[in-house]
Each structure stands twice: as structure tokens, then as C-alpha cells.
Amino acid sequence: LSRFSKENINQENRKYTRTEFEDWEKSIKPITESKLSNEQREIKEDFKRQYNKDIVFFDGKNNKKGYSAGASYTDSKRINIDINQAKEFGTNKIIYHEVMESNILHNLESNRDIIEPALQKIINDPNFEKQKTKFWQGQDGAIPNDYLIAKELLCDRYAEMKTGETW
Numbered sequence: 001l002s003r004f005s006k007e008n009i010n011q012e013n014r015k016y017t018r019t020e021f022e023d024w025e026k027s028i029k030p031i032t033e034s035k036l037s038n039e040q041r042e043i044k045e046d047f048k049r050q051y052n053k054d055i056v057f058f059d060g061k062n063n064k065k066g067y068s069a070g071a072s073y074t075d076s077k078r079i080n081i082d083i084n085q086a087k088e089f090g091t092n093k094i095i096y097h098e099v100m101e102s103n104i105l106h107n108l109e110s111n112r113d114i115i116e117p118a119l120q121k122i123i124n125d126p127n128f129e130k131q132k133t134k135f136w137q138g139q140d141g142a143i144p145n146d147y148l149i150a151k152e153l154l155c156d157r158y159a160e161m162k163t164g165e166t167w
Helices: 018-027 038-051 083-089 091-106 108-124 128-136 146-163
Strands: 054-058 069-071 078-082
Touching: 018 069, 038 054, 038 091, 054 083, 069 091, 078 083, 078 091, 083 091, 091 108, 091 146, 108 128, 108 146, 128 146
Parallel strands: 054 078
Antiparallel strands: 069 078
16 A cells, blocks of 8 residues: 555565555445435434545445445545444444544645554554454454554544444
8 A cells, every 4th residue: 555654565464455445446336325224314414514524335245345444545535334334333433433544544744743653652562462463353364564453453443432432
């Protein structure tokens, strides 16, 4: 991923590519507004008003590319959410996680000044290895590099802070 420094990307482990993600994003078939519940439409409106983000719900059962949610690489105002994952983990938690991902991806100045030091602090924490193992428990493939895991942990904590709910 182009936004990660070379030293982080070169760690051996699972490889994530921007092309893979963009291909997934292009394959999404959004659920039409008329098929969303009133609650889902309200959530979309709230996040549009508060964060200027368009929430695109899709049915992950019809999309087998391996992602259940994601902030768009090509559109800083778009967040994609699998409706099934939202039901399982909580719509707001997943959306807040992806709002943070989007901010990391598209706001390079705060990324450099705030996010990078926070990620280094997470990685250098004595409990990071334990957190990393717990985070990846039950997942397929090799554990991603430390930077990606730290970013995911940061986004999870942000979502928990905003919703008051833990994962």
C-alpha cells in the first residue's frame, strides 16, 4: 500500500495490495436505498452529516473477494460496509472503525503528525505481541505486518471510544 513506509511494507507476512482492494471495491453491488431499513438510512444520513462520508451497504454473501468493510482508496468520502458484518458486530462500531481508516488514508498531515507516532507507540508497547496474536486469532493466512495490525487496533479503539462498546 502506497501510504505505508517502505520499512513497514517490507516485513514478511501477509501481503495486502492496493490493486486487490480496488478490485474488491469495484465488485461491490450496493444495496439500494429502498431495501435498507429506516435505521440504516438514518445511520447513513448521520455519518454523511457528521463526517461527510457516504456509507455504502452491500451484501457480503454476494461478494466473495475477502473484505467485509473498507474505506475507499479512490473516494475519500466513501465507506463500504457488509450489512451482515454490521449486524454481527454493530453497524456504528464498524463504521467508526472505517471512518478512522479513511482519515488515516486521506489526511496525510494528521497521519504524519498524530497517527504515525501513535502507531509506533502501539508497536513498541510490551503487550503488542500478545495483542497482535489475539487480534489475528481465527483469521486465515499469516499475520499481517506490525504496522497494519497496529492500525487496525487503533481503529478498533477509536470505534470503541465513540460507541462505548468493545469488540
